[in-house]
Amino acid sequence: MSDIRPEAEAKHSATQKPPLDPHLKALENEAIHIFREVAAEFERPVMLYSIGKDSSVLLHLARKAFYPGRVPFPLLHVNTGWKFAEMIAFRDKVVKDYDLDLIEHINPRGAAENVTPFTHGSALYTDIMKTEALRQALDAGKFDAAFGGARRDEEASRAKERIYSFRTPDHRWDPRNQRPELWNIYNGMIRNGESVRAFPLSNWTEVDIWRYIQAEDIPIVPLYFAEKRPYVERDGMMILAEDPRLELLPGEVKQEGVIRFRTLGCFPLTGAIRSNATTLDDIIAELETATVSERQGRAIDRDQSGSMEKKKREGYF
Amino acid sequence: MTVSATATAEVFSLEETAPEHARAIRDSRPLRLITCGSVDDGKSTLIGRLLWDTKAVKEDQAATLHRDSGKQNDLGLPDFALLLDGLQAEREQGITIDVAYRYFSTDRRSFIVADTPGHEQYTRNMATGASTADLAVLLVDARAGILEQTRRHATIASLMGIRQFVLAVNKIDLTNYDRAGFEQITHDFKEFALTLGVKQIVAIPMSALKGENVVYDGRAAMPWYDGPTLVETLEKATTRSNQTVGFRLPVQRVSRPGESFRGYQGTVAGGSVKPGDSVVILPSGMVANVSKIVTFDLVRNAAVAGDAITLVLDRQVDVARGDMIVAIDSQPMTGRGFDAQLVALQPDGIEPGKRYWLKSGSRRQRVSVEPVSQLDLKSSKWSATDKLGMNAIGKVHLTFDEQAIFDSYEQNRTTGAFILIDPDTNNTVAGGMITGRRSEIGGIHKDDQRVLLSLPADLAEKIMATELFANRRQDVDVRHTSAGRAAEILADLDE
Known part of the structure; x- marks a missing residue:
C-alpha cells in the first residue's frame, strides 16, 4: 500500500470535487486566516509537525493559505527515535512531494543518557524527549511563533487556551494570565525572546478532522486504518510489536489482530484499538458511535489529572 | 401584565432565515454561543448537561471525573463542573477563571460554547466570549430571579452585538416547578431587555441538573410549559453574517511567489466580490478592477464574507498589509477621529491621553484615547468620566496619527x-x-444646517434605537446633560 495518495493528481482530476460544506468551510477559513496573520506578523515562524492526522490537516491548510506561493516557513519534527517506522517513511515522502523545508530535532540526551520509554517511565521520558527537545529546537531556530495542531476539544486545559498562546522566553505558559482574545483580532506583539504558539485548529473537533481529511482527500499515515498487525498487551494497552527494540516482558506474548490507531505518537506509549475500519467512511462511522475519547490511548495523559496543564506550563505543546 | 409561557415560544421570529424544517449539520456553520450568569447559577452544570446529553463526553473522560471528584450528584452522574474547569487553580478553588470553549453537535447543527465566569473581576472574559457569539444564554436561578450580575452580563452581551438571547431559568425543580415564578422572572427580564433594545428572547424553565428542557423536554415535570427546549432553540437560531453590507477585504499579506503573480491575501470581512468588480484601495484611494479570485482548489467566480481568498487586481497598484480593498460604491468611513465604546480589560484601565496601539483587521496604528463617559451597569446610565478602570464600559474619542478606516460596529462586526x-x-x-x-x-461639518433638540433621556433613547437613527449615527452629536444645563445652552443660543 502506497503511503501517500497521488495528491496532485487527485486535486486536478477532482476539480469536480464537491465544495466543502459550510461547517468545514468556516473552520478552514478561520485556520487560513490564522496562518496568514502569523506569517505576516512574526519574523521567524515554524510549524510543529508530528506526522499525525492533525498535523496532516494543519499542513494541508498551510499549503492552501499560501497558495500559489510555497509554505513560507519550515516544519519542525521533534523526533524521539521511538516513532512508528511508517510515520517516518510517510514524513519523508510528504516533505519531498510538497517541496517543504523540514527540521528534525532529537534531544541529544536521548542517545547520551540512553533515555527510553522503557527505562525512564513515560512521564520523565516525555519531559526529556518531547518538552525539553522542543525547547531546544525552538531556541536553536530563534523561532518567535510556532504553529501547532492542538484542538480545544482534546483536553480540559487546552479548552482554555488562546489561539495565540503567549510564551515567556523560557517557553512557559501562564494559564491564569492569558491575553484576552476578542473577535478574530490577534495580538502578536511580543518582546525579544518571547514567543507565541498559534493554534489554527483550536475550534476543530476530532470528527471535523476526519471529515475534512475525507472531503479534501488528504494523505495520512496508514496506521490509522485497520489491518492485521502484531501487538502485545501491556498496561491495558495494545502496543504494536514490529520494532525489534520492543522486548517482551515475562508473561507477554506477541499476538496478531485487526487493529488501528486513533492517535499516533511514540509506539511504546500509544495504544491501538480493535477496529475493522479500513476506510475513512468506516472511521467516521466508528467515531460517531465512539464512547471513549481519542486520548484514551495515550499513556502520557494518564499520569495524573491536570497532567497536560502541567506539561504545557513547562513548554510542552 | 402577565407573560404566558406559550408566548415565549415566539422565538426568533424576526429572522427570516430560520426554516421550520430540520437542517442538517452540514448546512450551516457552527453556532457560537456564550453562557453567562451569576456565580452559582449552574452554568458549568448546564454545559456539562448539554455535553452529556448530546454524547460529547466520552466514557474515559467521565471516568476521570469520577476518579478526580469521588463526587456524584444524586442522579449518579459525574460532577459536570469539573469537566469544564480545566485549570488546576479552578479545581482547587471550585470556580471558573477563564473562558472555556466546548464543542457539541446534534443531528441538525454543531455548536461552539464559550463558558464564561460569573465573578465580576472576570468580566473581561465575558466580553471575550461575547465578541464572537451569535447568541447568549443567560442563566438565572429560579429562586433568586434577575440579579445585578444578570443585568450586567446582558448589557455587555448586547453591547458586543449579540441580538439573540435565551433566558434559562434554572433550578426550576427547586421551586416545585413554579409557573408564576418563572413568568415573573421572564417578565422582569423582558422589561429590562427592552432598555437594551433586545427583542429576541426565549425564556425556558429548566433543571440542568435533572436534564429537563435542556436536550430532553421537561413535560413530565412541567406540563404547563410547551415551548422549545434549549437545544431546539439553539438549532433554530441564526448565525450572523456580514454578507449584506459593502465588500471589505483587509489585506493580511501580499503574495508574490514570482514576477508574474501578485495577489492580496485576506478574509472577506463584508459583502461579496466577483471578477470585474471595481474596488478602491484604502487609505490610498487608488481604484482598480478585480481580475480574479484565486484559491488552492480552483479559480472562483465569487467570494463572500468569511471566505479566505487571494485577490488579483487588473493593474499595478501599491497595496500593503493593513490596507483595505473595498467596494467602490459602498465605502467605509475614513478619518483621524472616531467615537467608540470599549470594555477595559486590564487592572490599569484606560488612561486619558495615553497612546496605545490599535489593531483592527490586519491594520495596526497608533491612537490616543480619551475617555468621555462610563456606563453604570446598575442604573444603565452613562456619566461623564476621564478615566476608565478595569472592567469599565466606556465611550471614548479616538484620535489617530494617520488615516483610519472603519465601519460602525452596528453595520459590520x-x-x-x-x-x-x-x-x-x-x-x-x-x-x-x-x-x-x-x-x-x-x-x-461647519456649514451644514443643524437642529439642537433637548429631550428627556428616555425619549432620546427610544429614538436612538430606531433604524433610521442607527443608519445615520455618524451624522449626529449626542450629549447627556441635566435639564437645567440644557435650558442654559439653548438660552445662550437664542441670544
Missing part, C-alpha cells in the same frame, strides 16, 4: 471592531466598537 494594546506591556487592554466618525468640530 469585523471592520467596526478593534483591540487596544498597551505599548509598555504588549498586553491587550481593551476591546472596542466603533460608533461613528468625528470630524473637525465634534462630528459636525
Whole structure:
C-alpha cells in the first residue's frame, strides 16, 4: 500500500470535487486566516509537525493559505527515535512531494543518557524527549511563533487556551494570565525572546478532522486504518510489536489482530484499538458511535489529572 | 401584565432565515454561543448537561471525573463542573477563571460554547466570549430571579452585538416547578431587555441538573410549559453574517511567489466580490478592477464574507498589509477621529491621553484615547468620566496619527471592531466598537444646517434605537446633560 495518495493528481482530476460544506468551510477559513496573520506578523515562524492526522490537516491548510506561493516557513519534527517506522517513511515522502523545508530535532540526551520509554517511565521520558527537545529546537531556530495542531476539544486545559498562546522566553505558559482574545483580532506583539504558539485548529473537533481529511482527500499515515498487525498487551494497552527494540516482558506474548490507531505518537506509549475500519467512511462511522475519547490511548495523559496543564506550563505543546 | 409561557415560544421570529424544517449539520456553520450568569447559577452544570446529553463526553473522560471528584450528584452522574474547569487553580478553588470553549453537535447543527465566569473581576472574559457569539444564554436561578450580575452580563452581551438571547431559568425543580415564578422572572427580564433594545428572547424553565428542557423536554415535570427546549432553540437560531453590507477585504499579506503573480491575501470581512468588480484601495484611494479570485482548489467566480481568498487586481497598484480593498460604491468611513465604546480589560484601565496601539483587521496604528463617559451597569446610565478602570464600559474619542478606516460596529462586526494594546506591556487592554466618525468640530461639518433638540433621556433613547437613527449615527452629536444645563445652552443660543 502506497503511503501517500497521488495528491496532485487527485486535486486536478477532482476539480469536480464537491465544495466543502459550510461547517468545514468556516473552520478552514478561520485556520487560513490564522496562518496568514502569523506569517505576516512574526519574523521567524515554524510549524510543529508530528506526522499525525492533525498535523496532516494543519499542513494541508498551510499549503492552501499560501497558495500559489510555497509554505513560507519550515516544519519542525521533534523526533524521539521511538516513532512508528511508517510515520517516518510517510514524513519523508510528504516533505519531498510538497517541496517543504523540514527540521528534525532529537534531544541529544536521548542517545547520551540512553533515555527510553522503557527505562525512564513515560512521564520523565516525555519531559526529556518531547518538552525539553522542543525547547531546544525552538531556541536553536530563534523561532518567535510556532504553529501547532492542538484542538480545544482534546483536553480540559487546552479548552482554555488562546489561539495565540503567549510564551515567556523560557517557553512557559501562564494559564491564569492569558491575553484576552476578542473577535478574530490577534495580538502578536511580543518582546525579544518571547514567543507565541498559534493554534489554527483550536475550534476543530476530532470528527471535523476526519471529515475534512475525507472531503479534501488528504494523505495520512496508514496506521490509522485497520489491518492485521502484531501487538502485545501491556498496561491495558495494545502496543504494536514490529520494532525489534520492543522486548517482551515475562508473561507477554506477541499476538496478531485487526487493529488501528486513533492517535499516533511514540509506539511504546500509544495504544491501538480493535477496529475493522479500513476506510475513512468506516472511521467516521466508528467515531460517531465512539464512547471513549481519542486520548484514551495515550499513556502520557494518564499520569495524573491536570497532567497536560502541567506539561504545557513547562513548554510542552 | 402577565407573560404566558406559550408566548415565549415566539422565538426568533424576526429572522427570516430560520426554516421550520430540520437542517442538517452540514448546512450551516457552527453556532457560537456564550453562557453567562451569576456565580452559582449552574452554568458549568448546564454545559456539562448539554455535553452529556448530546454524547460529547466520552466514557474515559467521565471516568476521570469520577476518579478526580469521588463526587456524584444524586442522579449518579459525574460532577459536570469539573469537566469544564480545566485549570488546576479552578479545581482547587471550585470556580471558573477563564473562558472555556466546548464543542457539541446534534443531528441538525454543531455548536461552539464559550463558558464564561460569573465573578465580576472576570468580566473581561465575558466580553471575550461575547465578541464572537451569535447568541447568549443567560442563566438565572429560579429562586433568586434577575440579579445585578444578570443585568450586567446582558448589557455587555448586547453591547458586543449579540441580538439573540435565551433566558434559562434554572433550578426550576427547586421551586416545585413554579409557573408564576418563572413568568415573573421572564417578565422582569423582558422589561429590562427592552432598555437594551433586545427583542429576541426565549425564556425556558429548566433543571440542568435533572436534564429537563435542556436536550430532553421537561413535560413530565412541567406540563404547563410547551415551548422549545434549549437545544431546539439553539438549532433554530441564526448565525450572523456580514454578507449584506459593502465588500471589505483587509489585506493580511501580499503574495508574490514570482514576477508574474501578485495577489492580496485576506478574509472577506463584508459583502461579496466577483471578477470585474471595481474596488478602491484604502487609505490610498487608488481604484482598480478585480481580475480574479484565486484559491488552492480552483479559480472562483465569487467570494463572500468569511471566505479566505487571494485577490488579483487588473493593474499595478501599491497595496500593503493593513490596507483595505473595498467596494467602490459602498465605502467605509475614513478619518483621524472616531467615537467608540470599549470594555477595559486590564487592572490599569484606560488612561486619558495615553497612546496605545490599535489593531483592527490586519491594520495596526497608533491612537490616543480619551475617555468621555462610563456606563453604570446598575442604573444603565452613562456619566461623564476621564478615566476608565478595569472592567469599565466606556465611550471614548479616538484620535489617530494617520488615516483610519472603519465601519460602525452596528453595520459590520469585523471592520467596526478593534483591540487596544498597551505599548509598555504588549498586553491587550481593551476591546472596542466603533460608533461613528468625528470630524473637525465634534462630528459636525461647519456649514451644514443643524437642529439642537433637548429631550428627556428616555425619549432620546427610544429614538436612538430606531433604524433610521442607527443608519445615520455618524451624522449626529449626542450629549447627556441635566435639564437645567440644557435650558442654559439653548438660552445662550437664542441670544
